[in-house]
Amino acid sequence: MQYPIYLDYNATTPLDPEVLKVYYKALQHSFANAASRGYSLAEQVRQETEIARQTIANFIHTTPESIIFTSGATESINLALKGAAHIYRSRGKHLITQATEHKAVLDTYQALECEGFKITTLPVNNMGLVDVDALAHAITDETILVSIMHANNETGVIQPINEIGKITKERGVILHVDAAQSCGKIDVNVEEMQADLLSFSAHKMYGPKGIGALFVRKKNPYIRLEPCMHGGGHEHSMRSGTLNVPGVLAFAKACEVAQAAIKEEKQKLFNLQSFFWQKIQRELSDVALNGHPSKRLPNTLNISFGYVEGEAALKGINEKVAVSSGSACSSAVVETSYVLKAMQVPTPYAHTAIRFSLGRFTTQEEVSEAAEHVIKVIKELRKSSPIYQVRQQGIQGGFFAKYEEVRS
Ligand SMILES: *Cc1c(COP(=O)(O)O)cnc(C)c1O
Numbered sequence: 320m321q322y323p324i325y326l327d328y329n330a331t332t333p334l335d336p337e338v339l340k341v342y343y344k345a346l347q348h349s350f351a352n353a354a355s356r357g358y359s360l361a362e363q364v365r366q367e368t369e370i371a372r373q374t375i376a377n378f379i380h381t382t383p384e385s386i387i388f389t390s391g392a393t394e395s396i397n398l399a400l401k402g403a404a405h406i407y408r409s410r411g412k413h414l415i416t417q418a419t420e421h422k423a424v425l426d427t428y429q430a431l432e433c434e435g436f437k438i439t440t441l442p443v444n445n446m447g448l449v450d451v452d453a454l455a456h457a458i459t460d461e462t463i464l465v466s467i468m469h470a471n472n473e474t475g476v477i478q479p480i481n482e483i484g485k486i487t488k489e490r491g492v493i494l495h496v497d498a499a500q501s502c503g504k505i506d507v508n509v510e511e512m513q514a515d516l517l518s519f520s521a522h523k524m525y526g527p528k529g530i531g532a533l534f535v536r537k538k539n540p541y542i543r544l545e546p547c548m549h550g551g552g553h554e555h556s557m558r559s560g561t562l563n564v565p566g567v568l569a570f571a572k573a574c575e576v577a578q579a580a581i582k583e584e585k586q587k588l589f590n591l592q593s594f595f596w597q598k599i600q601r602e603l604s605d606v607a608l609n610g611h612p613s614k615r616l617p618n619t620l621n622i623s624f625g626y627v628e629g630e631a632a633l634k635g636i637n638e639k640v641a642v643s644s645g646s647a648c649s650s651a652v653v654e655t656s657y658v659l660k661a662m663q664v665p666t667p668y669a670h671t672a673i674r675f676s677l678g679r680f681t682t683q684e685e686v687s688e689a690a691e692h693v694i695k696v697i698k699e700l701r702k703s704s705p706i707y708q709v710r711q712q713g714i715q716g717g718f719f720a721k722y723e724e725v726r727s
């Protein structure tokens with residue numbers, strides 16, 4: 320077995336071997352500029368690029384002319400939100416999102432707020448779900464854009480995106496979906512969602528870093544965007560700059576592999592995470608799963624461990640298992656995850672939350688050994704925890720009783 324055991328697939332994924340082959344070959348042979356004219360090498364690269372665009376379009380159930388290549392989901396999100404807000408500002412200046420979005424959405428909205436747009440950030444319930452009726456009520460005559468993520472990166476919670484799409488369509492409001500985390504893990508279909516804009520990224524689905532895409536609806540309705548990147552007029556003038564051809568070709572291969580594997584992979588990952596969580600629950604008291612019990616990605620577990628110090632737990636676990644905590648820690652202060660805070664996870668529980676995200680190359684042996692290591696680390700830490708000793712002497716209820724009560 321290779322150490323550390325990698326359970327941080329929601330942060331980024333390794334390249335799939337099939338993708339690596341395509342990427343390597345493209346770096347060697349498909350180096351010409353897809354925008355060059357007059358010689359066959361550029362023509363060949365242009366054809367390869369357009370075939371790749373078709374494959375990527377198929378993957379999200381759309382047509383190639385609605386795919387714009389970018390450097391990743393962050394850029395796609397910036398282009399989608401700023402581009403739509405700027406071009407449709409004469410229709411209204413109200414934008415809607417929800418509290419557990421990725422920073423790429425929240426910070427872009429904040430920048431738009433500084434320009435004079437009005438932002439509504441909807442709350443989520445303690446399972447991490449946005450309320451569809453509340454969203455419908457938040458839409459006014461001034462609303463031009465709604466941005467809701469498909470699946471959350473920290474908890475894996477899946478938003479009711481099809482219901483949301485129904486509402487935005489009825490009300491004539493543009494819907495942007497951040498699908499960086501759902502693409503490759505669950506089915507993403509822009510027609511079923513009725514999404515107008517959708518962002519995704521290759522490196523979250525076994526493709527290379529530095530390449531992503533934005534879906535921009537081309538009919539019913541035709542969505543226009545003001546470009547962020549000005550220059551040579553590439554990508555229908557929506558994103559100028561020489562195309563990252565090897566990235567595009569590798570991204571397409573990643574979509575192809577994901578499409579072929581998704582059904583089996585979903586089941587495999589669901590079984591593995593469920594084995595992991597059951598083992599943890601069997602051997603450790605005072606643990607809680609953050610997020611929705613079933614409306615969740617099949618690979619993601621966000622677990623709080625009671626009666627341990629969050630940083631110490633993470634450090635111990637990281638000796639053998641590569642995982643992330645929900646909290647961003649700088650040298651001195653541990654900042655609680657804003658995602659867990661928005662879900663009203665009480666601070667001590669949010670402080671000890673760790674995200675385990677499994678993926679294509681995760682094995683049963685790895686999951687088993689990772690769980691054993693986690694159990695050992697937490698038991699060790701609890702041995703030296705005075706409050707845990709008190710709890711063991713028969714205090715009823717326990718660390719998580721109240722939290723579980725609130726959630727039920
Ligand atoms: C990773 C991620 C992003 C950012 O994607 P990049 O391609 O790294 O820029 C945005 N949203 C979500 C939900 C993500 O998980």
